[in-house]
Structures are given as structure tokens and as C-alpha cells.
Amino acid sequence: MKKSVALMVGLRYTRAKKSNLFISIIAMFAMVGIALGTIVLITVMSVMNGFQSELQDRILGMVPHVVVGERGGGLRDWHVVDGEILKHKDVISTAPFIDTQAMFKARGNTRFGLVQGVLPKKEAQVSIIDDYFVDGSLDALTPKSYGIILGINIARNLGVGMGDKVTLLIADGGSISPAGFAPRQKRFTVVGIFETKAEADSMISMIHIKDAAVLTRKGDKVSAIRVTTNDVLNAQWTAYELRGQLAEFEADLDSGASFYVSDWNYTHGTLFKAINMEKRMMGILLTFIIIIAAFNIISTLVMVVNDKQSDIAILRTLGASPLRIMKIFIVQGCLYGFFGTLIGVVLGVALASNLPEVVTFVEGLFGVNVIPGDVYFIGFLPSELHFSDVVTVTIVALLLTVLATLYPAWKASRVNPAEALRYE
Secondary structure (H helix, E strand, O other): OHHHHHHHHHHHHOOOOHHHHHHHHHHHHHHHHHHHHHHHHHHHHHHHHHHHHHHHHHHOOOOOOEEEEEOOOOEOOHHHHHHHHOOOOOEEEEEEEEEEEEEEEEOOEEEEEEEEEEOHHHHHHHOOHHHHEEEEOHHHOOOOOOEEEEEHHHHHHHOOOOOOEEEEEEEEEEEEEOOEEEEEEEEEEEEEEEOOOOOHHHHEEEEEHHHHHHHHOOOOOEOEEEEEEOOHHHHHHHHHHHHHHHHHHHHHOOOOOOEEEEEOHHHHHHHHHHHHHHHHHHHHHHHHHHHHHHHHHHHHHHHHHHHOHHHHHHHHHOOOOHHHHHHHHHHHHHHHHHHHHHHHHHHHHHHHHOHHHHHHHHHHHHOOOOOOOOOOOOOOOOOOOOHHHHHHHHHHHHHHHHHHHHHHHHHHHOOOHHHHHOOO
16 A cells, blocks of 8 residues: 555646646646657657668669679689579679779760679669669660660760660770770660669669670670678678688689679768768757656646645655655656657657658648659658667657656655645
8 A cells, every 4th residue: 555655646646726727737738748759759760761771772772782803803704603602691692794984975965974784684683773764674785786774864964865876985995006095985775764863873874794795805704793682781791701701712713713702881881871870860859859848847846846845744744755755756757758758659650650641641732742853862751660769769758757757856855844834
């Protein structure tokens, strides 16, 4: 029975009476503030997760998770090396490629970018490009047809479309004459245009690997092998294991080949570290909404303590210890925080889970475009709810609530019964 006294009295103090209606209104604002802070924090973190996931899919879907090449030049006997790589448990698929820097010329316009020679069927296994074609497909690339697939920004800058001719000038395989260095050049026909709304649209073009071999004079060599793993975020560890695996493979070869292995962290790691840092900073900043709401709980409890000094004095004279008095007001403050957090978590999870639909409804209702597709890399507001984020926000909100109750509860425990009852 004694253990329930603090809970019973704390619950009783949360009930509104005419004499303390103002205090109850302030307490209601505190609960609403915590709920709003929790909703905003869960929703924004889910949106950040959504944007990170879209970037990860669109950028890392177009760049190799892991690259395996040979030091000192092109990769020989890539079929043999390819078979060795596929033995690794985390490797899903592989594809050889030849890449080189090039200048594109068409209709009097020029553009610099990267040309990749690919095998269409194997490239489809390691890249997301098949999902983002505006026109054409990878299958349109055939040997000796000299077809080219362009990123949409390259095509726009050159002013070309399907079936138009584009001249490629590359330094690899160029010749030196008395007049100076002459780059290799070849006319290609546009057989495909893709749009990922990422940097690949402005940088990457694709031709058949056999056409690239002729253009760069690599013969049977390829630049490297692109590797797709079952967990892109664990690609660094997979690359580390492949280094050890290929080191043993080198010893069994008579060719004296020396392989190198790199992963996407070397080229795009900084970008994703920046995104993670931005997500953490956004979370910290939005936590201040809950902190401000917690200050309302402090104000509410301080007013309750001042209003209930005579009640506290009576409880003290009946034998209640200072610790029990503290527990009464801690219970009262925690109830405000608990219900505010509960409401916020329920509404926050519901909003984050249905955010794209909610945004679409608002856009249709008011005739606005929240995320213009021609400005951002996606035309919708992505949301990806993580259970760990919900747990973290819930713990932070409840912890801040408990901390907010400590000072008013301590102040209540220090009330002097004689002074409080002097004028009663």
C-alpha cells in the first residue's frame, strides 16, 4: 500500500480543478509540445533515411561496389579472375568493363565525360541502369555497330536524341605524328538515354566492350572487373577479404599478375559520411523542441509545488519522507511526459509511414509541388521508418521528461511544514 501512495497522489494532482485550471492548461501545452517534438523528430529522421536510401540506390547502383584490376595496365585473362571472385560468399555478380575519359562532339557542342565499355547482359546484373532508361536499352549495344548510351544531361548539352550521331575523341590509343598528338575519334549512334537524376547523368556514357577495346587498342584486356556485393554498406570488408583471396590466387598463377582491390568508399565515402553527419546534427537540433517542451513541465510542476505547499506540509506531518514527496511530483511530471511521448510516437510513426501519400494529398489540395522533379533528383518526398530511430526518440523524450521533474520535486521535498501551515 505504501508503494502506491506516490502514484495515487501524483495521479490525483493531474486532475483539473477550477482552482488550478491554469496549471492544467500549462501542463496540457507541455504534453502537446512533447508530442509535437516527437512527431517532428520521427518524421524528419525518416525523411533523412529516405533521402539517404534513394541516394544510395541511385549513386551506388551506378558505381561499382568493389573494383578488381591489375596493377600496371589492363586486366588479362579476366574470365579466370572473374571465376575466382565469384567464389566469395558475399559476391552476387561481376562484369568486366573498359573505361576511359572522352570528349563528346555533336552539333557544334562539346562535352567531357567517362566512356564505359560494357557487356550488356553482365552489366544489367551489376547496375541499376535498366530501371532508368528514358529511351532504348542495354540490349541495343551490339559489337561493331558503334552504338552509344548517354546520360540525359550529356544528351541535352550536346543537343542529340535517339538515332543522332556523336563523335568520341579519346586520348587512349591515340597516335603521335610530326604534327603532334592525335586522339582517336569515332562516330557513334545514340541508341539509349538514361536518367537517374544523379551525377551519372552528367558523367557516364556506355558503349559495347568490344567497340571500346578497338577504340582504346586494349585487345583482349579490360580495365577492371566490377563487383556487386550482397551488402553495399559492408563492401569495404568484402574488398578486404577479396585482397587476401586474390593474393593466394596470384601465387598460383604463372603470369606474375598483381591485383588491386578497391571499393566505393574511396570515391563516394565522403558524400555518405556527410549525409550521416547531417542526419545526426538534424536529430540533435530537433531534440531542442522536446527540451523546450520539458521546460514547460518544469514550469508546471513549480506552480503545482507552490499551489500544493499546504498539502505537502500535511503529508510531511503525517510521516511522509522527503523522498516520498519527491516521488509524488516525479510521478506527476512523468505522466505528462509519458502521454505526450506516447501520442507523439503513435502519430509520428503513422505520419512517417504514410508521408508520400500525405504529401501527394496536400499537393493536390493546394495545387503546389513540394518536391519539384526538375529541381531535385526525385519527384517525391521519400520516407523510410527505422525502428531504432523510434526507440531512440522515445528514450530521449522520456529521459528529458524525467530530468525535467527533478528540480521541482526536489524543491517540493524541501518545503518546511511549519512555514507552509503558518497562515492556514
